[in-house]
Amino acid sequence: MGGPAVPQERKLVTAIPGPKSLELNERRRKAVTDAVPTSHPSYIAAAGGGILVDVDGNQIIDLGSGIAVATVGNSNPHVVEKAKAQLDMFTHTCFMVNAYESYVDAAEKINALTPGDFEKRTAFFNSGAEAVENAVKAARSYTGRRAVVVFDNAYHGRTNLTLAMTAKAKPYKKSAYGPFASDIYRMPMSYPYRDNAAAGTKLTGEEAAKRVITQIRTQIGADAVAAIVIEPIQGEGGFIVPAEGFLPSIVEFAKENGIVFVADEVQSGFARTGKMFASEWEGIEPDLVTMAKGIAGGLPLSAVSGRADIMDAAGVGGMGGTYGGNPTAVAAALGALESYEQDGLVARALEIGEVIEGRLAKLQGMYPGVIGDVRGRGAMQAMELVQEGTIEPNPELTNAIADFGTKNGLLLLVTGTYGNVIRFLPPLSISDELLNDAFDVIEEAFAAALA
Template identity: 60%
Template sequence: MSNVPQQRLVQTAIPGPRSVELQQRKTAAVSAGVSTGLPVYVERAGGGILVDVDGNQLIDFGSGIAVTTVGNAAPRVVERVSQQVQDFTHTCFMVTPYEEYLEVAEALNELTPGDHEKRTALFNSGAEAVENAVKVARHYTGRNAVVAFDHAYHGRTNLTMAMTAKNMPYKHRFGPFAGEVYRAPMSYPFRWPGGPADCAKESFDVFVQQVHAQVGEDNVAAVVLEPIQGEGGFIVPAPGFVKQVADWCTDNGIVFIADEVQSGFCRTGDWFASEHERVVPDIIATAKGIAGGLPLAGVTGSAEIMDSVHGGGLGGTYGGNPVACAAALGAIQTMKEEDLCSRAKQVEALFLPRLKRLADTFPQIGDIRGRGAMLAVELIHGPGDLTPNAVLTAAVNKACHAEGLVTLTCGTFGNVFRFLPPLAASDELLSEGLDIFEKAFAASV
């Protein structure tokens, strides 16, 4: 259990005076390119609460963007990290290896979908994981082209920026980008021209036709797909779409890469979102929730594909750092022993009825979607007008922050609220957070 009191407490304006002072220091010391959504400086955190430097206790509906799934400073993570820091902090696995890296690789080989023989390589971030997954696929197939999707987000490196669909703020004036990256329409039921029913029937056919016409199947090394899109708006593809794409890749000798950086590690009610449709990716990229807040990422795939790369072709100085590996082992232990997949389903059962009742009252909520503790609402202007309502989204977000609820927005059009609470948060805290969200929504419409 967390030693942070699990209750909301707002005793200053948010941000408070000490946070305002620190934000001034941030402006003077940190690049303006590194922005802050809510300039409240955190001093302690645990469970579902963030404590700021002014003594406010905020309910966390963001988990550091799906990172602290097991809760901040989770006891098993703290215990393992504390011991590892005392033992050693770094040797570089490529120079003198250590068992912690092996244990994480073995865990990922076991937990990721499929019972085939697998191999894993560890890195630092989701972007690194995706980029290395593409490297492996290109090496294995001898092909160059990579297909990504509309609304995709894959990272901020040069290659992953090319794969990311949104210009501002991720790509604007940062080009030229890596070549041989192609984009296909995403199966987006809410915004499919013919509606959700047509999306289920048509989106896969449109994908196949476009790749055939614009790229050619024999030129494609990999198709990279988020089983539930993250930054693009928590878009859940039409039922069957992910499985159809994966099977099509197999039929055409293409590596199917599932980017589960945001959707992995119990977040959706399964260990990985791919499992919902019984999809077994050739390669799966993971990060965020893997290590309870420490930087770690994994690329896990079939032994045949992963072992095709020559010795020294994969790696990095900090990749699979022993302290981060210790954190991952503590986080995975927590997920197993506390059955956090079931907890994510309980969160969904708590949130969805509340969000649906709100949608019945306010037609500006156009869509409710997601799975487990990865849920979202998309805001529009009203019945018959699906124009994205980014202004209302920003207003509700600001109102939530003022009441001590940390909320996140997303979406290509900036009009989606995403809910990513820690799975360590109590039902009482989550209910109180939803109360705040509902009142903020009513006051902002």
């Protein structure tokens, strides 16, 4: 799984950020718009395994994987080999002008990997948002309907349509960015931690789904809905795993009413959860799957895959893009898919999950009043921090933990609708030793913040 020969240990050579990172940040401030922020202050020079090496020589434990992009590890040998070979042949033709075999190879492999034993078609794009937009386009073309159902806490992208589909306002959807696309309807998500606290009892997945179905029937009309688009595990919303039975109930409702069910697996796909796709945990078979991030080992690529009749409904020329399925990116994807299979990364995600779950359970036992919930699957885990003894979000403590990690050689990502969730997305090439070192730092962070 390797990557470059980066020593697999946390090491601080300077304060973080170091002088070279500070110097680069001054250059960046004068050259790059403030509209593109960076959450971690170090500038990275090399990476591999579970370590990021910054320009000052600091070795930082990576618990973010570029937001689940470097799932196979940075500079994965399978990815590098295939991408380099493609670069030696040609860099671009545009698949819509001159086709090439690697695009077809990758589409065949994606068709075989995604859930569902039915005839499928795949198209490649550049970003997760593009994949989501094209899935909506296919669903609307197929059904002749316009309404799209999305959920609380959802994140689907930053284009105009996907911003309308995304739930979180700040920093994604300032009013000045609008007007946003119409015919988007938001429904309550199954959020077991908060649902159960509010109800005073356990709300089942079926009950949470009934709440959604009732609202669709009364507020939109089932016969007006083209697509239901949902993340099987919500990413930016806080790694929310819906209650068991919620997703199958929504799938059944969609099937009964001719609605296209779209699983947005951009963050949860490609071995991340200990299944190739998170949909597999409850055996659901989406009509369409959107994917990106972990698909190509760090190169920009996304895809929509699903039922052939739905994908073809967009019509000839209805999908595409100059760079969609760029030959180097699809070659990298073939390398990443090879790594998932040959390096046993689905099983490794489960092993990583066991380590993280154990350490999170220990932490929650130490700080039950402020760690309200721990949740996730495989190597996609999170803890939600709250005000002592309540379910009120605690973004101040969350940021304090993340800042402590930064200063001590640990990259942590803050997420959640309320900014009070720390998510753990390590590359699947990380060692158990690094994971445990990282959680030793997190324990120190809690002790310091709550002293």
